Amino acid sequence: MATKAFVEGSRPGASFRRVYVWEFPVRLYHWVNALSVVVLCVTGYLIGKPLAITYSSEAYQQYWFGTVRFLHFVTAFVFFFNFLVRIYWGFVGNAYARWTNFIPTKPAQWREMVKVLKLDILQAHGQRLITIGHNALAGVIYFLSFLAFLFQSLTGFALYSSMSHSWLPRMFAWITPIMGGDFAVRQWHHVFMWFFILFVLVHVYLVFYHDYIEGRGTTSSMVGGWKFDSEKHDE
Ligand code: HEM
Numbered sequence: 001m002a003t004k005a006f007v008e009g010s011r012p013g014a015s016f017r018r019v020y021v022w023e024f025p026v027r028l029y030h031w032v033n034a035l036s037v038v039v040l041c042v043t044g045y046l047i048g049k050p051l052a053i054t055y056s057s058e059a060y061q062q063y064w065f066g067t068v069r070f071l072h073f074v075t076a077f078v079f080f081f082n083f084l085v086r087i088y089w090g091f092v093g094n095a096y097a098r099w100t101n102f103i104p105t106k107p108a109q110w111r112e113m114v115k116v117l118k119l120d121i122l123q124a125h126g127q128r129l130i131t132i133g134h135n136a137l138a139g140v141i142y143f144l145s146f147l148a149f150l151f152q153s154l155t156g157f158a159l160y161s162s163m164s165h166s167w168l169p170r171m172f173a174w175i176t177p178i179m180g181g182d183f184a185v186r187q188w189h190h191v192f193m194w195f196f197i198l199f200v201l202v203h204v205y206l207v208f209y210h211d212y213i214e215g216r217g218t219t220s221s222m223v224g225g226w227k228f229d230s231e232k233h234d235e
Pocket of ligand 1: 036037040041043044045047048049069072073076077079080152153155156157159160186187189190192193196
């Protein structure tokens, strides 16, 4: 459906087309993942560096740390299954959701990555780049973040396997000895939390930055699914 719109830097009166980019499962995955990562970082940080709260009551009469751990574990399951759904959707979703967007196999994707670096880091003028789905660099970064999700799930469930008799965490018990024991797994699990914190900061900044320079609804696209395009692209 064509829509009349005007954005700074474009021809006044230019005709814009709505493109349905992010399907409902992708949007749902995105927001469930965002919320889970925030909860996991906050509760994980507290588990690694517990608050020294003094109470007048006896230790056995309070359970705040238990609640923090419980929240971490429940959210971890949500995070993990949500991630599995996204992996599946990479095979059956629309052209913008598929795995081909995440792994740069064509020379054009590498050229686009250089362009995006010039635009995002050097803020080079005249590097106007319009992509409808992810740009090639964002795709690679998301692929690396999927690897980080996998690593955090593997180390998390490996740690959990020593606290649970349930079959799912027990499936990951073999990871602890090959990574050098509980202490090492916990250290790696902690270090990766900082990757997530850094990722969220840079990701949110870039979404707003691209929204500002492109004026095509980058931010709202993850709510409604639509972006705007002044050229012909296949849907
Ligand atoms: C974004 C994802 C996640 C982040 C940022 C995160 C972060 C953390 C952090 C920082 C710690 C404390 C480590 C320390 O310093 O001692 C921790 C502990 C732990 N995490 Fe995660 N975590 C995530 C996902 C998961 C997943 C998927 C599981 C799977 C069950 C999990 C299970 C655990 C367990 C069992 C502990 C140890 C709890 C304890 O010993 O009391 N985490 N997490």
